[in-house]
Amino acid sequence: MNDMGLVVVGAAGRMGQTLIRTIHAMPGVRLAGAVERAGSAHVGHDAGELAGLGKLGVAITDDPLPAFAKADGVLDFTAPAATTEFAGYAAQARIVHVIGTTGCSAGDEAKIAAAARHATIVKSGNMSLGVNLLAVLVEQAAQALGPEDFDIEILEMHHRHKVDAPSGTALLLGEAAATGRGISLGEHSARARDGHTGVREDGAIGFASLRGGSVVGDHSVILAGTGERITLSHQAEDRAIFARGAVKAALWARGRKPGLYSMRDVLGLSRAG
């Protein structure tokens, strides 16, 4: 089979540049296009030069549709408004859409699910192998250690530029804990505490977010019992772990029937029985 042609949208971003370098380094894929928003100073420049690779002969464009028409897939780590728009275009072009963007609203998720009727979409709040394995462990721990004995709190820290909270990963880990407990995260999460909060609500899954410096992404799931505490954690040291996962997801999705898939589908990580 030919190398899979991938378009990177948000090509000038932190993840966009990492994706361009990762595509260049991985077998089975090639950079087919690079997209930035209209008005970006990067439009017209070579994507390889922007990513520190030297000239690749792929100019950054602000016109996604012609780029998608010549590609097999799109890697999208941008922003919710852009991602919902790209989902429509990817469905139109019938190409794979790998979505790493976080901070999507319920309305955004509905638009993405609608696009997945025509496109093969892989979406995850975290594309790394480590975090997706951690989610399996969290699900198992939450199932084994019930709410009468253990409280679950999720702590995350990210760089000063991050715009959404809790992180997509924290929510993914919260979903895993809720699944393990057989409850709905929406009905059992404590998202912010300030002032006179009263005592902790029984069975709640709590979230706390820290922002600062250049932290790539730290996550801890704390199961706090009386007299003992278990902490399951992951530290991302390099954005390449997310980019490699995204490329792996695109290759996995190629030729697969339309639908909305997760990284756990891609990695074959089973759910707790």
Ligand SMILES: NC(=O)C1=CN([C@@H]2O[C@H](COP(=O)(O)OP(=O)(O)OC[C@H]3O[C@@H](n4cnc5c(N)ncnc54)[C@H](OP(=O)(O)O)[C@@H]3O)[C@@H](O)[C@H]2O)C=CC1
């Ligand atoms: N799932 C995962 O594994 C991971 C997810 N992420 C998520 O990925 C997203 C991006 O993160 P990061 O790279 O750090 O952010 P950046 O802000 O560095 O990059 C986002 C890029 O997308 C561009 N962009 C925004 N809107 C459009 C548009 N309409 N058309 C084209 N380009 C657009 C931005 O341009 P401009 O600057 O002009 O707005 C920017 O270049 C976040 O939601 C983050 O949480 C990050 C890492 C891993």
Ligand SMILES: O=C(O)C1=N[C@H](C(=O)O)C[C@H](O)C1
């Ligand atoms: O914005 C980031 O940087 C990251 N975002 C993702 C998230 O919201 O969890 C994944 C990773 O932690 C980095």
